[in-house]
Structure formats: structure tokens, C-alpha cells
Amino acid sequence: MKEIIKLIVKYHFTIVFIVLEILSFSLIVMHNSYQRTVFSNATASVFGAISSTTSHIKNYFSLEKENEKLVAENTDLRNQLEKQKLLQGKVFSDSLSANIQPQYVFRNAEIVHSSFNKTKNYITINAGRDAGITEEMAVVGNEGVVGIVEKVTKHYAKVLPLINVDLRVSAKIQKNGYYGSLQWDGKDYRYSYLNDIPFHVDAVPGDTIVTSGFSSIFPEGELIGFVESVDRKTANFLTIKVKLAVDFKKVFQVYVIANTHKQELQELEAEAL
Amino acid sequence: MNNMTFFVHTLILLLLQFVILDNIQLHSYVYINIYILSIYILPYRFRNVLTLLFGFLLGLIVDLANHTGGIHAAATTLLAYLRPYLLTLLLNREQLDEQQGKQKISDTGYFFKFVLVGTFIFNVVLIISEAFTFRNFSITLLRIICSTGVSIFFIMAYYFIALKRRKKAS
Numbered sequence: 011m012k013e014i015i016k017l018i019v020k021y022h023f024t025i026v027f028i029v030l031e032i033l034s035f036s037l038i039v040m041h042n043s044y045q046r047t048v049f050s051n052a053t054a055s056v057f058g059a060i061s062s063t064t065s066h067i068k069n070y071f072s073l074e075k076e077n078e079k080l081v082a083e084n085t086d087l088r089n090q091l092e093k094q095k096l097l098q099g100k101v102f103s104d105s106l107s108a109n110i111q112p113q114y115v116f117r118n119a120e121i122v123h124s125s126f127n128k129t130k131n132y133i134t135i136n137a138g139r140d141a142g143i144t145e146e147m148a149v150v151g152n153e154g155v156v157g158i159v160e161k162v163t164k165h166y167a168k169v170l171p172l173i174n175v176d177l178r179v180s181a182k183i184q185k186n187g188y189y190g191s192l193q194w195d196g197k198d199y200r201y202s203y204l205n206d207i208p209f210h211v212d213a214v215p216g217d218t219i220v221t222s223g224f225s226s227i228f229p230e231g232e233l234i235g236f237v238e239s240v241d242r243k244t245a246n247f248l249t250i251k252v253k254l255a256v257d258f259k260k261v262f263q264v265y266v267i268a269n270t271h272k273q274e275l276q277e278l279e280a281e282a283l
Numbered sequence: 284m285n286n287m288t289f290f291v292h293t294l295i296l297l298l299l300q301f302v303i304l305d306n307i308q309l310h311s312y313v314y315i316n317i318y319i320l321s322i323y324i325l326p327y328r329f330r331n332v333l334t335l336l337f338g339f340l341l342g343l344i345v346d347l348a349n350h351t352g353g354i355h356a357a358a359t360t361l362l363a364y365l366r367p368y369l370l371t372l373l374l375n376r377e378q379l380d381e382q383q384g385k386q387k388i389s390d391t392g393y394f395f396k397f398v399l400v401g402t403f404i405f406n407v408v409l410i411i412s413e414a415f416t417f418r419n420f421s422i423t424l425l426r427i428i429c430s431t432g433v434s435i436f437f438i439m440a441y442y443f444i445a446l447k448r449r450k451k452a453s
Contacts (some may be wrong), residue, residue, distance in 0.1 A: 026332050027364040030339045034360055037346070037353025038412055045352070045415045 081118045081263055084152075088116040088265065092229075114229050115268045117141060119149075122166070126173060126258045129196035133157060133169040135264060143167045146227055148267040154233035154255030155179070155221060156264050167266070172234070173199045173258055180225045181234050181252075184218040186211065192219070192234060192252065199258050201238060204250040211248065213240050219252050226275045229267060286326060292445070293321040293341075301348050304437065312422075314430045316355075317437045318345060319405055322362050323398060324446065338363025351413075358408040362401055369400055391442075398438055399431075406430045 018025060039049045069076075092112035119137035137143050139162050149156040149169050157171035158179075170177045175196045181204055182189035190206035204219060217237040223230025235252040243249045269275075300318040307315060322338055342359030346352060406427045414423050 023332060023335070023364070026335050027360060030335055030360045031357060034339070034342070034353035034357035035412070037343075037356060038415075039352075041350075041352030042354075045412075048415045 077263075085116045085118045085265060092116070111270055113269060113271050115270060117143065117266045117268070119143075119167070119264050119266055121262055121264060124171070124258065124261075126199040129175050131171055131173045131199075131258075132160075133171050133258075135167050135169055135266070136165065137266060138163050138165040138167050140164055141266075142268065143266050144268070146272075147269070148228045148232070149264050150228075150232055150267060151256045151261045151264045153257070153261070154235065155228065156256055156258075156261060158227055159266065169264075171258060172202055172254060172256070179228070179234070180222040181219050182222040183207070183211070183213055183237075184220045184231070188213075189222040189224070190247075190250075200254060202235065202252050202254055204252050205247065207248045207250060209242055209246055209248055213237055213248060213250055215239055219250075226269055226272050229269075289321070289324060289326055292324060293318075295445075296321050296441070297341075297344065299441075300345065305349065309433065312426045312429050313433050314406070314409065314426075315437055316345075316402075316405070316409070316430075316434050317441060319359060319362060319402065319434075320398075320438045320441060322359060322366060323394075323401060323438075325366070334363045334366060335360060338366075354409060354412050357412050358405045361408050362405045365401070365404060369397060394442065395439065398435055398442075402434050402438065403427070403431045406434065 038045050040046070089112065092114045096112050117137060119135040119141070121133055122136045123134040125131045125133075133149075133156065135149070143159060143162050145159055145162055147159040149159060149171075155172060157169045157174070157177060159167050160170040161168040172179065172192070173194050175194050177194070179192045180189060181192040183204075188207055188211045190204050192202055192204050194202045207213065215237050219234045219237065221228035221230060221232040221234060233255045235254040235256075238251040238253040241249045241251065296318045300316065304315045304317055309315070318341065321341065322334075325334060325337065338359040339356055342356030343353070345355040345359075349355070410423055410427050410430060414426075417423075
């Protein structure tokens with residue numbers, strides 16, 4: 011206490027100065043509307059910055075939950091979209107609409123393991139037979155096509171991704187509809203090759219490559235990637251280098267697409283044989 | 284300078300400020316403040332809290348007259364606070380001791396230096412606390428320099444008319 015009083019006595023000049031300056035500035039702020047506005051704006055922006063930072067931090071903790079919610083919503087929306095597509099085709103029979111089963115059903119899953127540095131890469135997802143996954147279902151990510159389900163266990167499924175040399179996917183150039191088969195060369199996980207496109211087809215870098223919908227696995231028009239370069243290696247066909255839309259090093263959230271008409275289609279095609 | 288003449292000077296300066304200088308509008312950028320001269324010519328023994336209180340009150344009076352809140356008070360309080368430091372800074376210790384208790388305002392060169400630094404600091408606080416922002420700082424700086432120059436002109440004019448001659452006479 012004595013020390014404090016000593017200190018006050020020693021610096022009384024400065025303390026009085028500070029007190030008077032505070033008094034002056036409080037007078038300035040109180041009596042001048044302009045300075046009052048500036049002052050209150052400044053304090054408001056300071057406290058606004060603080061509260062927005064804290065809410066940023068708070069948001070970070072609920073990010074996972076938010077993500078799950080969004081994924082669930084996305085799945086729901088994609089299912090609805092399929093239903094809608096179907097309804098559009100059957101405008102006249104709307105009395106049946108409640109019972110209409112959309113052709114494609116989406117289920118969400120997460121990747122629990124993946125590889126990208128081999129020639130035969132695989133992805134494991136955390137949805138299996140219990141979640142309604144069966145073999146030969148399509149797997150897409152938010153950016154585009156990931157692969158095809160190869161094997162299913164009770165809780166997990168093994169996915170053959172686009173970056174596996176064993177997988178061939180029927181793909182087409184979106185702008186003109188010419189289709190070919192997409193196959194990986196086993197080198198760079200970012201690029202795949204679209205073969206069997208006739209040499210006269212106009213394909214330039216930047217064109218969009220989508221699924222053709224012929225395989226009864228993928229819905230038509232799912233994004234695969236973009237043309238990187240066009241090469242004419244054989245006399246009659248082009249080899250198109252495709253930059254894959256999905257980054258296999260980054261992909262985490264995927265959707266498994268079930269084609270409810272698949273059996274029907276296969277039966278029909280078997281008959282034809 | 285004794286207390287009596289000091290207060291007379293202060294009164295005259297305040298009157299000059301209110302009656303004449305506050306009605307002169309050179310330019311909206313330029314403020315003429317002559318009343319701060321009374322802080323420069325404070326009796327030398329006023330080297331304590333009284334200086335501060337005097338500075339604050341002086342600024343407050345000008346504020347009340349001009350309806351400017353505490354802008355002048357803030358500036359004059361700082362000026363009063365810095366006054367002892369300025370006195371020792373601009374004058375070396377020996378000179379200060381030599382002239383202790385006396386007014387040294389008869390030395391024009393020294394007085395001018397004192398006024399120059401003091402007025403500049405005063406105007407920095409005055410104009411920044413009036414602008415209350417650091418945006419358009421070049422304009423603020425221009426206002427500070429112009430106001431300092433014009434204020435010093437009037438202060439030195441008063442100094443030569445009223446103070447310098449009086450000193451010589453005594």
C-alpha cells in the first residue's frame with residue numbers, strides 16, 4: 011500500500027495529465043456528434059470482429075455435424091431429383107406418382123481407405139450390404155465419378171475407382187455425344203484416357219466428359235472430367251487425355267448410386283442374346 | 284513576469300481569441316489559436332499539477348466558447364504536460380539553472396523554438412482529435428502545418444508587440 015502511494019506521489023504529474031486527457035476525450039466523444047459516431051462505429055467494429063472470430067471458432071467445432079447434415083440433405087435432394095426426372099417423363103400418369111420408384115437411388119458413404127499410387131488401386135467405403143449396397147453400383151463424389159462397387163461385405167464395400175487399370179467406363183463427350191471407353195493407363199492418378207473416339211470428332215481441350223448411361227451402372231451425364239489434350243495415335247481413333255474431375259487424393263464423401271432397373275435391363279438383354 | 288501581469292495577458296489573449304481571431308476565416312483548413320501563448324508565458328515556478336489544471340481549464344473555456352466539446356482541452360492539457368519537458372529539452376540544463384525563477388522569454392530565438400515545437404504539438408492533437416480519423420491523412424497533415432504556421436505568426440506578433448517591449452522596458 012505504501013509503495014502504491016509512493017508511486018502515485020512520484021508520478022502524480024503524469025497521472026493527473028492522464029486523468030485530464032481522459033476527461034477531455036470523454037468530453038469530445040460526448041459533446042460532438044461526429045466524434046461520437048466515429049467512436050461508436052469503432053467500438054462496434056472491434057466488438058463485431060471479436061464476436062465474428064468467436065463464432066468462427068465455434069462453427070469449426072460443429073463442422074463435422076454440419077457436414078453430415080449437408081450430406082444427408084444432398085442425398086435426399088438427389089433422390090428427389092431422380093423422382094422428379096421420372097415424373098417429368100410420366101406427366102400423364104400422375105395418379106401413380108406416389109408409387110413411382112425412381113430409377114436411381116442415392117446413398118451416402120465415406121471413404122475409409124484408398125490408394126492412388128498403384129496400377130490397381132482400390133477404395134474402401136464404410137457402407138455395405140446392411141446399407142443396401144450391392145455389387146456393380148456406381149460411386150460418385152461431389153466433383154464427379156469415383157468408380158464402381160466391386161465387392162460388398164456386411165459393413166464395407168470395395169470400390170474399383172477410375173484409377174484402376176481394370177476398370178473401363180463408358181463415357182461420352184458432352185457437347186456432341188460421341189462415346190468411347192475410359193481407361194486408366196496406370197501412371198498419373200490425375201489423368202485417364204478416353205479411347206475409341208472416331209478421328210473426325212471435334213474434341214478440344216476443355217470439353218466436358220460425362221458418363222454415357224449405356225452401362226446400366228452410371229446414370230447418364232455424371233461428370234468424369236475435362237479434355238486435357240487430344241492425340242491421334244492410330245489411324246482411325248483419337249486418344250483423349252482426360253483430366254479427372256475427382257481428386258483421388260482428396261475425395262472423402264461419396265454417394266453410391268443404385269440402379270433399380272438394372273435387373274430388368276439385364277434380363278431383357280440376356281433374352282436378346 | 285508576476286502573476287498579475289500573467290493573468291492580464293491571459294485575459295487579453297482570450298478576448299483576442301474570442302472577439303477577433305475566432306471570427307477570422309482564412310480557410311476552413313486553418314485554425315488560428317493565439318490563446319495558447321498564455322501557457323508558454325506561465326510563471327516559471329508553475330511547474331507542477333497547477334500547470335496541468337490551468338491548461339485544462341484554459342482549453343475548457345475555449346471549448347465552451349466554441350462549442351467544440353473537449354478538443355481544445357485535450358490539446359492544451361498535453362501542451363501543459365509537455366511544457367516542463369520542452370523547457371528542459373530546448374534549453375540545456377545549465378542555462379535553465381542560470382535562469383531559474385526568471386522568465387526567459389526575452390530571448391527571441393529560444394522563445395521561438397519553444398513556441399514552434401509547442402504549437403506544432405498542440406495543433407497535432409487539436410486537428411487529429413477533431414478529424415478523429417486517420418483517413419485522408421495528407422489533408423490532416425496539411426491542416427496541421429498551415430494552422431501551426433498561421434498560429435505562430437500571430438503568437439510572435441503578439442510577442443513582439445506586447446511582451447518583448449515590456450521586457451525591455453522593465
